[in-house]
Amino acid sequence: MKVAHIITNLKLGGPCKVMSENILHLPHSVESQVYYCKDLEGFDNLLDARKLTVKNFSELKNYDVVHSHGLRPDGIAALSALLHRKTVHISTIHNYVYEEMHNIYGAKASKVISPLWIRAWNQLDALVVLTNDSKRYYKKWFKQESLNVIGNGMDFSLSNKPLKEEDRTRIEKLKGSYKLIGSNSHVIKRKGLDQIIRALQDMPDYALVVVGDGPYRENLEQLAKELDVADRCLFTGFRKNAVNFLPYYDVYAMASRDEGFGLALIEGLAFGVPCVCSDIPSFREILNPESGCFFELDNISSLRSAISGAFSERYELGANAKRLYREKYTGQIMADKYYTLYQTLVQQKECKEKAG
Structure with a gap:
């Protein structure tokens, strides 16, 4: 053929x-x-x-x-x-x-x-x-x-290209002081990353790492400054070895307002990172409550609860996430x-x- x-x-x-x-x-x-x-x-x-x-x-x-x-x-x-x-x-x-x-x-x-x-x-x-x-x-x-x-x-595996020294230093500094919410994403409006930045206001023990670039990045950086959380937000820009950031994350967040599928989500599953997703139909099909947590779109209180819940149950959710990935998404x-x-x-x- x-x-x-x-x-x-x-x-x-x-x-x-x-x-x-x-x-x-x-x-x-x-x-x-x-x-x-x-x-x-x-x-x-x-x-x-x-x-x-x-x-x-x-x-x-x-x-x-x-x-x-x-x-x-x-x-x-x-x-x-x-x-x-x-x-x-x-x-x-x-x-x-x-x-x-x-x-x-x-x-x-x-x-x-x-x-x-x-x-x-x-x-x-x-x-x-x-x-x-x-x-x-x-x-x-x-x-x-x-x-x-x-x-x-x-199939996912860590890249043989290590993190840039600057990236490694910055993320390890954040990791030493905060629980890390990670999102490897194209930075456009429909990805809903603004919701995570808003959630940080009342979550002083968390920081956000966004690996990716796009036309909405400047808006998000400005929002972080306005909400006085810029010191807890790291925007790396596009990185070919984005997968190498995953081991640093305590929670992986997909806050999309709509999504055809979400490859980044199954990447998180593959590495056993507990996932937090917006409650949209495509994510509901990929993820189950035993492998991650859902939140209501534009409900920041719901998002905070989902992040806290995912962190609290991170070991069980992570193990279930890996199993789900191996069964359905290789x-x-x-x-x-x-x-x-x-x-x-x-x-x-x-x-x-x-x-x-």
Whole structure:
């Protein structure tokens, strides 16, 4: 079996990480080739990927499966599906489309882009969504049988690249005086990190570490100053070895206002860090009360209680979190489900071709 994987760019965000993990764990008999649409400076081509252009677009007809991730890749896959009917075309949907487009481009643009994206998806043979909640969301636009639920999975290990001396010194200084709440996150508004900063006001024995960067960082730093908790907030910026911060955390917090899945959450589970999550449907599917604590969105009192509860029960919650991860969220578990889906779709396509 030959599979072409199409990604927007080689930036190590959620879709690229999931695609890479899937390729790594597929059977050796599967030949995978990655295509990307957009060049980005500063990112290594570790996947031996090819840039997809007008000249090599026709190569897609040589694959049994074309698997796309993202707006531009899905548009290309939709065109390929119209031209290369013998090839199976599948997309993994990583978002709630109208909400995601609204957050990125605004309300007016969302009303234009979202229907076009949905139209592209309708050209494909199958769609993968990450949770049952996402399946319920999308069933108004797609047939039930075309929607397949495959949760993200990934293998995690500490990076062989140690923390920068500055990072290590700062986090160890905080660790010596406070209980640490950690969040490895893209720093955008919908991640809800402002709620954690507000919670710190009445939690003088806790500090917050945010590993990641984004357009909302300056707002959060200003909020921390206004609430007089800036000395207990550490914003490191983007770090390729963000995973190496996890052993320092006493509690891992995911305060998102909406989330397609939350790879960072299963990263916390894998390392046995007790997790605190906003009570949104996607997190409810990933986490259970035996492995973490939930809080009501924008209810800071609820968040404080969840953080305190997670710290108090951290050893039991951490052990349960590791067990949950091993049972449901490894890279191999995810890839096995994708391979089964590929096989099923290829067989169905072959049967249709034979039937005429």
